[in-house]
Amino acid sequence: MRNKGLVITLTLIVSALCVYFLYFTFVSRRVQDDAVAYATRNGVVDQTKRQHYLDSVWRAPVTKVLWSDYTYRDVRASELGLGLDLKGGMHVTLEVSPVEIVRAMANNSKDPKFNQALAKAQEMQKQNPSTAFTTLFAQAWRDVAPGDKLARIFANTTNRNRGIDANSPDDKVLREINAEVEEAITRAFTILRTRVDKFGVNQPNIQRVKGTGRIQVELPGVDNPDRIRKLLQGQAKLEFWEVWNLGEIGPFLQQANELIVAADKAKTTPAAATAATATSDSSATAAATDTTSLAGQLANRSKAKDAAKDTSAAAQQQNLGLFRYLIPVDQNTLIAKLSDTARVNAMLARPEVKATLPPNLTFMWHFKPDTRDKTEYLTLYPIRKARDQQAPLGGEVVSDARQDYDQGGQPEVSMQMNPTGAKKWQKLTGANAGRQVAIVLDDLVQSAPRVSGEIAGGNSSISGSFDIEEAQDLATKLKSGKLPAPTRIVEEAVVGPSLGQEAINQGLYSSLAGLAVIMVFMAVYYGRAGLVADAALLFNMFLILGVLAQFSTALTLPGIAGMVLVIGTSVDANVLIFERIREELNHGLGLKDAINKGYARAFSAIFDSNVMTLIIAIILGFFGTGPVQNFAITLGIGVFTSFLSAVFVSRLIIEWLTKGKEKSAISFSTVVSRNLFQNVNFDIVGKRKIAYALTSTIIVVGFVLMYVQGGPNLGVDFRGGRAYVVDFAQEMSASDVREHLHGVFQNAGTEVKTYGSPDRLRITTGYLANDESVEADRQVRAALDKGLQQYAAQKPVVQSTSKVGATIADDIKKTSVLSLGLTLLAIFVYVLFRFEKWQYSMAAVVALIHDALFVIASYPIARALGLNLEMDQVFVAAVLTVIGYSMNDTVVIYDRIREYLRENPNLTFAQVVNPALNSTFSRTMITATTVLLVVGVLFIFGGETLRSFSFAMIVGMIIGTYSSLFIAAPLILDTTGGKEKGNQPSSPTDAAAPKLNTAANA
Known part of the structure; x- marks a missing residue:
């Protein structure tokens, strides 16, 4: 090598x-x-x-x-993390509403034509959910105000910096609107990412969906969906607040502390309650009349090196109640341990404490812990509120902000306010010279700079203990403030932890079982060479998991499916190599020469098949979302790791085993396989017309059944709606539950089916499918709960929920069709490039379309036989994977045909096609067997989530093998007439032509 x-x-x-x-x-x-x-x-x-x-x-x-x-x-x-379907948690897809962005750019214009166009565009969006709103708005404007220019509405002070004036053409205005919408989505993404990070979930995942205004959020392990919805959909508040000095609020804090101490003592010693209250009252009176003294007590307490050694009554009193956890560091700073913040909040929230504090005093924590002596602390800021409880200045006045550096080279944030904000900022800073002003986002203090004097012009800088990334994030927050537009949840899935644990078990069992079956098969069929393939396979699994961990990719159930599929298909490379080596050994070559030639001859087919699989993975990864994307990532990684392990690592092992030896070093067959598939001579091409008729009839029957059944059995992914997985204490009748739910869902399309076990049902409904609001979610859930009330004795528990809005369902349909079309186009181009004749590409694509139609037709046939399976996103992944597998098989046959034509230049295509099919028959059958073993295990052990996927794969493996033999190569014969002759040998080593049996040809 x-x-x-x-x-x-x-x-x-x-x-x-x-x-x-x-x-x-x-x-x-x-x-x-x-x-x-x-x-x-x-x-x-x-x-x-x-x-x-x-x-x-x-x-x-x-x-x-x-x-x-x-x-x-x-x-x-x-x-290496676990995805939602394995760990439980919540998946949400949000869409940023462009309506409010357009309205804001128009300065909330009251123009009747503008508002009429907005309303019309919103109605058009319902009919054309995948069309950009700005495109629909432009069309609606032309309909409502023909000849009127958009600049009349959008030429204002807000858009002056965008270059929009009274003479701007509509195209210019629309470009700027689109740019603003894109910027708004980016700002929304930044704010949502901050919120997700603040929520504290381990390994959250937030990403933009390419080409859309949607943002996907995955939060493993969360168990409070309502809280997540509020967190993600609430619009952020950016505010500027005045801050109290501790000297001003010290007496009130002292009085609050004494009340807390007295109340806590009263709980443990009721008899002392009266005395404690009296003490509290007298202390409070003194506190109110001696501000300086109390402020001094706070300062002295913070300066004490060891308060525990101070045995004075005052010190003991201060180390109880609130001051046990809230620590004054100096005259202006209060801190608490991160672990004590909940206690401090609870104490400050007590009614008697709130009654003691001034009504215009509230408290806000800093967003970032500060580590002191290996312990994390948070700073608590006393915020001064106005009478109307509104902040003196809001985030809407910040027109620009950027990360910069101060004179000492430390990161800072420079910000610019609009004219209105500049005036308010000048007034606010002038009134608070020498004091702090808190910059607050979502009720957390981002920074509280001390104002040195009045700041005019609206330009100012914020410095603090920032690193560069923190300064950049703060600049982004200052610029973005609250969400630029409302967001709505268009897709949602909640998976309960018990369902996640079950999925872990199913995925683990299916993976281990599939791996074990393949390893046993390879050892039985190929002997010691099979053990080498098993070693390469284990190494491949190790590489896949390692690469997934390197890229911080969570492992999901579809990802496990992709891994199991890689197990099966990666064996194909070793099968190709071993079958080639066996052929060369049968032709009389020595062991080492046979090994070298076997690897060399198999390389082309292995390379082409891996490229085909990679094309599938790239297209699925680009257009797929959620589970499909994770499947694609695992499949794509598997292409590279399989190529490395099967082609190179296995060869290193084999060469090591045969080093210095010529015989008995390694075997490539056993008693079971030695004479299997030897001297095969089927007239495959001669039966092609029967094959055409047979599968065409089955496809027609399937689509007729689909029509009779009222259309394809689409999952929530494709039709929109909500689905719930519900556990019961005993076996339930799906039809009985559906009958009782049909009414509460107001006769909307409702499907109930057994899901994995007799005591678990999956309930899918189209009730309020077009309403994606949180209120509609509650309404549908309330209807479900009402319908399940009569089954209260069976203790129904909702284990998971999912929602797909009509908009995203429509997009999924279109991207699925697009991904299928692009896959076929890419395969056509690649085959044309590799085999240099359009007939090869055409025959391959027709065979692949045949396979896809057959898999689709198998679903209504299975439904008629009692197996009710849905077509969803994972089904699309299965169809595309079948296409990839079928193409791999076809490429191996094409490669052998090309080889025979080169080595036998005087023979025609018709004379070599059957020998090529027969010579690859053993490889075709062995690969099909190994893959079917894997997906069969997946079908049995993979659980209900992957039932549809594994069924499609089983059907696809069978029909893909069939089409490679009976459709793809025979179609080339029909389109070329079979008279094409081979090329001259490309090299001297190719000149020795194999002895072909050309008796059985068309």
């Missing part, structure tokens, strides 16, 4: 990286196991104690790699 040193070096580097990243996964699991052990008593896990343990080690070193310590937070950031 050439470049052996390079291959070994590359393999070692990749392996080391995989070990490095997977190590963090093992460390993370170990820490989590320790947390469970810590929180378990009498076999019951206290989740609060478990979380407390994990919080305590969040920033603590838990492992050491080389010379670096890694905290639990570092480990979690680098581990």
